[in-house]
Amino acid sequence: MTLSDLFRRNRAFFITYLLLLLTVGGLMLAYTKEQLIRFVNAHNTPVGDALFPYLTYLGDGSFVIVVGVLLLVVNRRAGWLVLVSFAVSGLISLFLKLVVFPERLRPIRYFEHSNWEYHVIKDLRINEYNSFPSGHTTSAFALFAMLAFLWQRKAWGWLAVGLAAVAGYSRVYLFQHFVEDAFVGSMLGTFTSVGLCLFYQKRYGNLPLLY
Template sequence: MIEKIKAWDERVILYINRYLKHKVLDYFFIAVTYLGSDVFAIGFILAFAILPVSTVQSFALYAAVALILSGLTVGIMKNSIRRKRPFETLIELKSLRIGVDQFSFPSGHTTAAFSLAVTSALVTQGNIASSVYLILALLVAISRVYLGVHYPSDVIVGGIIGSSYAVLIHIIREVIIVV
């Protein structure tokens, strides 16, 4: 099973790298990938934390908790699994090495983007903003593969981790509000 996933990962990333690369997309995805950075995530949360409305401040707290838990999970997994990045294993890959640490699996940028996006979407349920948050998170995931710094399975698992913690924290938040 692992070998099949690895083969699929390599086929997808090499296809994107060979046939979908374009200078305009390079610049676009370099910009988009920073939406999953630590600096953006912390800035996003701090911006809401300093607003005077208590609902917004509680959102910032829950977003921070989801982000911290998902980040810890990613750190533990990266250091346990120690998967090399695509540009280290696929010689023919043309990579734009933007925002990378040592290991590839799972994608921390994607995890952070989905943690914030799903937390935000759950708060703004039914609002068009919910869709925008999720689309931006998806673009972060795509950017990581497009730039050649992650395999598709890295970003899929990162999205699952970030989303799962956001949903878990949202459920806890709802229980706290009811009690």
């Protein structure tokens, strides 16, 4: 299987994801990271404050592992693909955070000497360092991209992008990351799953499908 074959079979996922990349990428070119996070932070709501602390778990490592382990029971090969994609993308994300970009501050530390009165959810634990890239967003896109590639109903690929995007947006809404952190995390997670699928197809044959 080639990349073009994977794209053709998963049009709904890739077209939706490309639209997301173009939209967010365009905003990043038009505005600074400070302007973008100020915009997101200013549009907080009581509903968002109630939901996003839970929706962010769509990209939490424990959630991805639980999904992978459950899939091992249903389809062993599919479960291993999810777990390996999570592990590889997570290790790359950690390497970037701790080795390549260790100086990247999280928003709450970045703005600590600013006069801006930003909004944070009461009693929510806010991290301060190792902002780039977003690990939660990386894991979410690694998971949902892989599930989209394994789903037999390819038309549902847009839903995979939507769920992963919610996890990415939650990281900015919760004041844990800048938009650029989530943007790069989405690419890291998606490209890891793409690469793993291409490797699997070349070595073992057709991908296991989930019904």
